[in-house]
Amino acid sequence: MSTLQPTARLAESDAASTHPSRTVREPEPARGSRDALFVISGRRGGLRASIRGQLLELAEPTPGHRLAPTPDDLLIVSIASDLAWSARHFLHAHRLPDDVSVSAEWRTVENPPSMAEVSMTITLPETAEALSHALEAALAGRFAARSFDEPPRLHLRCME
Numbered sequence: 556m557s558t559l560q561p562t563a564r565l566a567e568s569d570a571a572s573t574h575p576s577r578t579v580r581e582p583e584p585a586r587g588s589r590d591a592l593f594v595i596s597g598r599r600g601g602l603r604a605s606i607r608g609q610l611l612e613l614a615e616p617t618p619g620h621r622l623a624p625t626p627d628d629l630l631i632v633s634i635a636s637d638l639a640w641s642a643r644h645f646l647h648a649h650r651l652p653d654d655v656s657v658s659a660e661w662r663t664v665e666n667p668p669s670m671a672e673v674s675m676t677i678t679l680p681e682t683a684e685a686l687s688h689a690l691e692a693a694l695a696g697r698f699a700a701r702s703f704d705e706p707p708r709l710h711l712r713c714m715e
Contacts, residue, residue, distance in 0.1 A: 590607075592604060592605060592606045592607075593605045594613075597612060597613065598612070599614070600615060601613055601614045601615055601623075602615075613629075616628075627661070627663060627670055630670075631659050631661060631670075631673070632659075634659075634675070634698070634701070635657040635658075635659050635675060636657070637697065637701060638657050638675060638677060638694055638697065638698065639655050639656070639657045639677070641693070641694055641697045642655045642657075642677055642679065642690060642694060643655055645686075645690050645693055645694075646679070646680070646683055646686075646690070649683075649686055651680065651682050651683050651686070652680040652682060652683075653680075654680055655677060655678065655679055655680075656677070656678045657675055657676070657677050657678075658675070658676045658678070659673065659674065659675045659676075660672075660673075660674050661673040661674065677694065
């Protein structure tokens with residue numbers, strides 16, 4: 556964890572030279588936790604994911620295991636579950652019933668492999684209608700905050 560504090564410096568532009576007292580603050584480093592998980596070889600050619608002491612058995616999504624979730628499915632379910640939990644917390648904080656469900660639809664493009672037209676529908680109790688715009692804004696902010704700022708860094712390590 557970085558212990559650097561924000562510093563003040565003179566702006567490096569023409570505006571700074573005409574206004575020498577103008578300063579620019581460096582942004583504070585984002586605070587949060589550092590998490591990790593492991594995906595290792597599992598039974599019957601599948602994989603096993605260990606996340607915070609919980610194990611997920613992952614079958615390879617092949618014609619032999621057509622019902623196994625694909626990596627795309629797991630990505631979408633992680634986003635959908637985060638939206639569902641966030642909606643429940645929002646409704647609970649407003650003393651409303653927190654019975655929510657999330658459904659998702661998307662299209663998979665093969666070349667290059669990617670997802671397109673991802674659509675998520677959050678179903679709320681009727682009593683939440685008055686706060687639906689505020690909840691939608693909160694969930695949109697939550698979704699944006701969970702997006703990657705940059706692609707994940709990959710590190711390869713070969714073991715003997």
